[in-house]
Amino acid sequence: MSEENKQIAQELIDAVGGLENISSVAHCATRLRIMVKDKEKIDQNRAEDIDKVKGAYYNAGQYQVIFGTGTVNRIYEQFIALGAPESTKSEQKEETKKQGNKFQQIIRTFGDIFVPIIPVLVATGLFMGLRGLVTQEEILALFGTSPDALSDNFMLYTQVLTDTAFAFLPALVAWSAFRVFGGSPVIGIVLGLMLVNPELPNAYAVGEGEADPLMFLGFIPVVGYQGSVLPAFIAGFLGAKLEKWLRQRVAESLDLILTPFLTLLIMITGALLVIGPIFSAVEAAIMAGTTFVLQLPFGLSGLLVGGLHQVIVITGVHHIFNLFEIQLLADDGMNPFNALITAGIAAQGGAALAVALKTRSKKLKALAFPSSISAFLGITEPAIFGVNLRYIKPFAMALIGGAAGGFFAALFNLEASGMAITVIPGSLLYVYDFVPLMLYVITNVIALGTAFVLTWMFGFSDKMLEEVKTE
Template sequence: MADENRRIAEELVQAVGGEENISSIAHCATRLRIMVKDKEKIDQDRVEELDKVKGAFYNAGQFQVIFGTGTVNRIHEQMVAIGMPEASKSEQKEETKKQGNWLQRLLRTFGDIFVPIIPVLVATGLFMGFRGLITNIFPGALPDNFLLYTEVLTDTAFAFLPALVAWSAFRVFGGSPVIGIVLGLMLVNPALPNAYEVGAGDIDPLYFFGFIPVIGYQGSVLPAFIAGFVGAKLEKWLRQRVPEALDLILTPFLTLLIMITAALFVLGPIFSAVEAGIMGGANFVLDLPFGISGLIIGGLHQVIVITGVHHIFNLFEIQLLADNGLNPFNALITAGIAAQGGAALAVGLKTKSKKLKALALPSSLSAFLGITEPAIFGVNLRYIKPFVLALVGGAAGGFFASLFNLQATGMAITVIPGTLLYVESAITLILYILTNLIAAGVAFALTWLFGFSDDMLD
């Protein structure tokens, strides 16, 4: 096995233009990421023909080769063993930040900030789902203290969401993360009027100078993001000018003083209004009648995944959960993901090619576990029609989910693992299962009938 992986690594090096064309290598859960000097020297067809390769694509300086979980670690080890320069993902990210246009760089930055806080929001969503399941099974039988305990599990992350966002923004933009945490906590200090209570009309904002409304920013994302960005830049600017002997005391003091003043009186009010406008537009699409929102989002989400900028939706989902505790977007993108798995499964079962079968079947399983890149780049997009017909399946599943207003209790997990976000009631669970079956089933049937034949292998 080690000899085979070494052979694949050696052939891969030659296929991407040789050692002299490789700046560094790194890997994530499924992909080997190769920083190349000249993308014109890459022989992509040759790469995709290599054993164990499930797909490959170039994006902003990185040539990404999909091997799948486990395999990518072994190929990476062999690449290092034959002398390829290794880099951490963070080092490659720094290099990648210089690549692409301003919009690509902006969207990557959003991903860098929001992806690290997603695990705690996933856990929160699971807690909410299980609480709904338990309270439906034992209605009225649970003690009040138990319900209070579950509220601690489900409400804490969103109660202090600005602290998480400001922490991550300071980390990404080069500030001290601990200052970001404190700044974010200041935005939700209990001394400030609670944003939810102000929104409900139960209490009034504080007014400074008679016209500047000041409230807490519970559940807000964009104000904390902007405060984190500006605060990190301010801290770096101050550190270059404050004498070293005073840096430990004066820099944090001035950063927090200036930033909380700016956040409460200027940045917060302005970007709360911007955030409300963005969410209004997004909710307009989600609220389109007759299942139209599901057709659009379920049908087009995986097109956006190809571009690699789909992490921008994290901001939207986080805000949905912070506002309502529910996330209708998850069900719609789940349909698109399940459909890619259904199309890849059809290709894998229909083809007589052992190599394609060995690629398509595991890729479809990966999609059903929520990771579509192997199915998209390794199978469906390679033959075009399966990918397009999977978009149709995603639209069908999204249409069904939208008709029934299916909503998750969390985010970031989909298809089979995502079932845990829909266990709040039997009806919700059944609707979620039907959404996946419709999406995958339509994509499977269309791909089997019209989307693939072995003649396409030529």
């Protein structure tokens, strides 16, 4: 096995232009990430024809080769053994930040900030779904009880599970922003907690008219920022920059005392009196635009989002949607965006499955089958870059399937209780009631089925194998 992996590593080194064209190599859970000096020296067809390679593409300074979990570790070991210079993912990330245009760099920064906090938001969404499930009258009847019989203590316990992450969301965002922009994360946490201090009027209570904001200088409204993202993000960004600036100017003997003191004093004053009011208004405007799109009549939002989301994934700027989903959940506790993007993801899996069943190529079958399964678990890169986009038509058919599934979900206003998990795992976000769960299943069947049928009938034939090789 090691000799086989060594041969694969050597073939890949040759395909990317040899060791002299490799700046460094690292890997993540599924992909080998190669920093190349000259991307024109990469032989794409040669790389994709290598055994165990499930897809390869160049993005933002990295040549990313998909091997899959476990396999990538072994190929990486052979890569290093053959003389490729290794680097950590953080070192590659710093190098990657210099790649691409300004917009791409900004979107990558959004990803760096929001991706680390998504796991706790996923857990919160699952807690919401499970609370909805266990408090359903039909479910409780199976155990000889009813919703009225649930104790206040039990409901309080479930609220602790479901409300904590969003109640202290600014602390999570400020912590991550300080971490990304080079500040002290613990200062970010405290700054974020200050924004939701219980002594401030609760933002939700003010929004519902149950409390009044504090008025500073007679005209500046001050409230807590429970559930807000953008004010905490801006405060975290400016706070990290301020802390770094202060550390360069405060004497070392006083740094431990003065730098945190001045950073928090200046930033909480600015956050409550300037940043908060201004960027809360900006955040409200952005969400109003997002809500407008999601509420387009006749299922148009589903056609747009379900049909185009995976196109945006190819560009690598899809992390911007994390901001929208987090804010949707913070505002309303529900996320209509999840069902729409789920349709696009399921459709990519359906198209890859059609290719796997229709082709006579053993190598393509071995690539397309696991790629479709990966998509059904919510990860589409192997299906997109390894199969569908390589032959173009399957990808186009998958976009149609995503639009069809998204159209259905939008017609029925399907909403999730969380974010970040889709297709099969995503069903856990809809167990809060029987009807949404069934609508979610139908959405996936429509998306997957449409993409599968269209790809089978019009989107793929084995003639494409030779055409792609010729190109």
